[in-house]
Amino acid sequence: MVTKQYPVIWLQGAGCTGCSVSLLNAVSPRIQNLLLDELVPGQQLSLIFHATIMAGQGEPVIRVLKDAQQNRKGGYILVVEGAIPTAEGGRYGSVGEMDGQEITIKQSVAELGRNALLTIAVGTCAAFGGIPAAKPNPTLCKGVKDLFNEERIDTPVVNLPGCPLHPEWFTGTISVILFSGADALQLDDLARPTLFYGKLVHENCPRRADFDKGKFAQKLGDPGCLYQLGCKGHYANADCPLRQWNNGLNWCVKAGSPCLACVEPEFPDNTSPLYEKLTFEDIK
Numbered sequence: 001m002v003t004k005q006y007p008v009i010w011l012q013g014a015g016c017t018g019c020s021v022s023l024l025n026a027v028s029p030r031i032q033n034l035l036l037d038e039l040v041p042g043q044q045l046s047l048i049f050h051a052t053i054m055a056g057q058g059e060p061v062i063r064v065l066k067d068a069q070q071n072r073k074g075g076y077i078l079v080v081e082g083a084i085p086t087a088e089g090g091r092y093g094s095v096g097e098m099d100g101q102e103i104t105i106k107q108s109v110a111e112l113g114r115n116a117l118l119t120i121a122v123g124t125c126a127a128f129g130g131i132p133a134a135k136p137n138p139t140l141c142k143g144v145k146d147l148f149n150e151e152r153i154d155t156p157v158v159n160l161p162g163c164p165l166h167p168e169w170f171t172g173t174i175s176v177i178l179f180s181g182a183d184a185l186q187l188d189d190l191a192r193p194t195l196f197y198g199k200l201v202h203e204n205c206p207r208r209a210d211f212d213k214g215k216f217a218q219k220l221g222d223p224g225c226l227y228q229l230g231c232k233g234h235y236a237n238a239d240c241p242l243r244q245w246n247n248g249l250n251w252c253v254k255a256g257s258p259c260l261a262c263v264e265p266e267f268p269d270n271t272s273p274l275y276e277k278l279t280f281e282d283i284k
């Protein structure tokens with residue numbers, strides 16, 4: 001049987017590379033399974049560009065991007081990590097150079113996004129702007145969907161926010177796409193798969209009984225619900241309490257930290273001060 005390959009181009013804009021690090025730490029499947037094995041029989045990802053982990057550099061790797069754009073139209077998946085700086089024509093974020101000309105991340109996301117089968121925005125920065133787009137945002141950072149709307153690009157976008165994203169949110173999304181096609185993904189009105197972002201953190205939190213009884217922690221390290229210490233679990237849609245992080249070992253509230261609603265478009269400006277109580281209306 002011939003294996004069908006899905007080339008993946010992974011571009012990095014304004015961010016900390018934390019989403020790549022999170023994915024590289026995936027346990028099941030491991031990153032090598034994701035990249036080298038047939039995750040679904042007969043179907044395989046083929047990572048052709050990722051600045052952090054690829055060995056190539058210079059113009060030859062920029063040619064890989066140009067080749068995909070021209071010769072693989074509608075046949076590759078574009079993954080974007082990090083926000084897109086758009087001020088002054090995008091000059092605050094660069095992918096590289098070609099023939100002495102700077103190629104900006106803004107230009108690359110727009111050109112490659114226009115011709116992609118699908119675009120996946122990984123992490124809150126790529127999905128909604130995140131920390132790079134926080135006030136005063138001098139580089140006018142934006143999320144992928146905002147850029148696509150401005151540039152009238154209608155390629156479908158799947159948002160996988162999180163600061164960073166959970167590796168299984170990526171591997172799970174890719175698995176659904178390979179098994180059943182992108183149309184099988186049920187998305188919420190922020191283009192997030194409901195499989196991972198369908199329920200409030202607060203609904204499944206083990207400290208929920210304390211919240212209902214009015215037993216609130218007064219300082220970090222106390223037992224009880226963390227609402228008074230700034231927990232935004234009542235606003236955050238993610239399966240962190242059920243899935244947990246680091247291969248099911250721990251997660252924010254279990255580790256004693258309030259949930260900061262890092263998966264929401266209001267993070268971080270409207271979810272701040274991070275360690276002060278904010279109601280739903282304060283954040284919205």
Ligand code: SF4
Pocket residue numbers: 201202205206207208209211224225226227231232233234253259
């Ligand atoms: S700790 Fe946060 S998520 Fe858990 S019950 Fe309290 S407010 Fe809700």
Ligand code: SF4
Pocket residue numbers: 162163201236237238240251252253258259260261262263
């Ligand atoms: S618990 Fe809240 S802050 Fe922590 S990863 Fe999940 S959504 Fe983000």
